[in-house]
Amino acid sequence: MQLSRKADYALRAVAYIAQVKKGDLASIGRIAKARAIPREFLAKILKELTRAGILVSYQGVTGGYRLARAAKEISFLEVIEAMEGPVRVNLCVDGRHCECSNEKSCEIRPFFVKQQEQISRALERQNFGSYTNGSR
Amino acid sequence: MQLSRKADYALRAVAYIAQVKKGDLASIGRIAKARAIPREFLAKILKELTRAGILVSYQGVTGGYRLARAAKEISFLEVIEAMEGPVRVNLCVDGRHCECSNEKSCEIRPFFVKQQEQISRALERQNFGSYTNGSR
Numbered sequence: 001m002q003l004s005r006k007a008d009y010a011l012r013a014v015a016y017i018a019q020v021k022k023g024d025l026a027s028i029g030r031i032a033k034a035r036a037i038p039r040e041f042l043a044k045i046l047k048e049l050t051r052a053g054i055l056v057s058y059q060g061v062t063g064g065y066r067l068a069r070a071a072k073e074i075s076f077l078e079v080i081e082a083m084e085g086p087v088r089v090n091l092c093v094d095g096r097h098c099e100c101s102n103e104k105s106c107e108i109r110p111f112f113v114k115q116q117e118q119i120s121r122a123l124e125r126q127n128f129g130s131y132t133n134g135s136r
Numbered sequence: 137m138q139l140s141r142k143a144d145y146a147l148r149a150v151a152y153i154a155q156v157k158k159g160d161l162a163s164i165g166r167i168a169k170a171r172a173i174p175r176e177f178l179a180k181i182l183k184e185l186t187r188a189g190i191l192v193s194y195q196g197v198t199g200g201y202r203l204a205r206a207a208k209e210i211s212f213l214e215v216i217e218a219m220e221g222p223v224r225v226n227l228c229v230d231g232r233h234c235e236c237s238n239e240k241s242c243e244i245r246p247f248f249v250k251q252q253e254q255i256s257r258a259l260e261r262q263n264f265g266s267y268t269n270g271s272r
Contacts, residue, residue, distance in 0.1 A: 001139045001216065001255075003226040008244070015243040076247070080137065090139040107151040107267045108144070111212070115258060119137075122251060131243045 007083040009037045010045050014054065014079050018071040018128040025064030045083070052082035072129025080123060087123065089116045143219040145173045146181050150190065150215050154207040154264040161200030181219070188218035208265025216259060223259065225252045 012035045017026045028046065032039040046065055049055045054074055055065045067074060080087055088094055090112040148171045153162045164182065168175040182201055185191045190210055191201045203210060216223055224230055226248040 001137065001143070001220060002224050003137045003248070005227065007137070008226055008228065011244050084137060088138050090144055091141065092144065107264075108147050111258075111262055112139070115255065118254065118258075119251065122247075126247055128243075 001089070003080065004084055006041070006045060007080045009035070009042065010049060010079050010083045011076060013037065013042060013045060014049065014067070014074065014128055015131045017055065017065055017067055018074075018131040020066065025058055025062070025066055027064040030064075049079070049082055052078075054079060054082060067128075070129070071132045072127045074128050075124050076126040077120065077123035087116075087120060089119060137225070139216065140220055142177070142181060143216045145171070145178065146185060146215050146219045147212060149173065149178060149181060150185065150203070150210065150264055151267045153191065153201055153203055154210075154267040156202065161194055161198070161202055163200040167201075185215070185218055188214075190215060190218060203264075206265070207268045208263050210264050211260050212262040213256065213259035223252075223256060225255060 013031050016031050016035055020026045028039060028043055031037065031046075032042045037045075046055060046057070050057045050065070050068075053068055056068045057063070057065055077087065086094070090108070092106075092109050093112050093116040149167050152167050152171050156162045164175060164179055167173065167182075168178045173181075182191060182193070186193045186201070186204075189204055192204045193199070193201055213223065222230070226244070228242075228245050229248050229252040
């Protein structure tokens with residue numbers, strides 16, 4: 001019941017990029033060093049974040065990454081789901097995977113459905129707006 | 137960021153055993169059938185729950201399992217941690233694993249520390265007392 005290392009790194013990378021001065025780009029090397037993220041793993045993560053429409057990548061020697069949108073429009077949930085797929089605190093909260101024959105009298109599911117709502121709401125509300133240097 | 141299948145099965149098994157009439161034992165076969173849990177996996181889980189002091193096991197043809205304590209004294213947290221070890225929504229919430237050099241200005245950790253407190257509290261409060269048949 002733990003966030004993957006990959007999603008944790010993704011959050012840290014996006015938070016770092018959110019702090020970069022408007023117009024500037026963050027290079028892989030800079031992010032890796034600043035946030036102690038293994039460089040090759042970071043490259044893979046940044047590629048996936050770009051594919052997910054969270055970052056924009058610029059090639060070349062002076063290339064790097066910037067946010068694809070305003071920092072306050074990127075939620076923790078979006079970044080985590082780009083890495084791990086849908087956040088589900090328990091498989092059963094997604095009705096399709098509720099395997100028991102006793103769904104109606106299930107003792108476990110209602111509790112996790114409630115936890116799911118709470119964590120999803122918290123992750124959706126938490127965005128990177130507060131991490132900017134005020135220029136976004 | 138999902139509860140393991142093993143911990144989910146453990147919760148379901150304990151909830152089932154909590155419903156068994158006082159003095160009766162729940163056999164592996166009965167629990168497996170009632171909660172659609174693969175029998176061999178369940179046997180392993182029940183052994184671990186016994187080792188953790190959550191269940192008591194009785195050997196023999198008429199053997200089976202009962203709770204080691206009153207159902208309301210067994211929390212979801214205890215059962216999950218017996219299966220997965222300490223619940224940590226993110227590795228960094230445990231100070232020893234906070235790897236960044238920027239702990240003081242970290243953008244991510246305070247959010248997860250808060251989530252950790254909330255989920256731990258919810259899992260600690262949730263016990264199996266409401267699942268008994270009133271005889272405990």
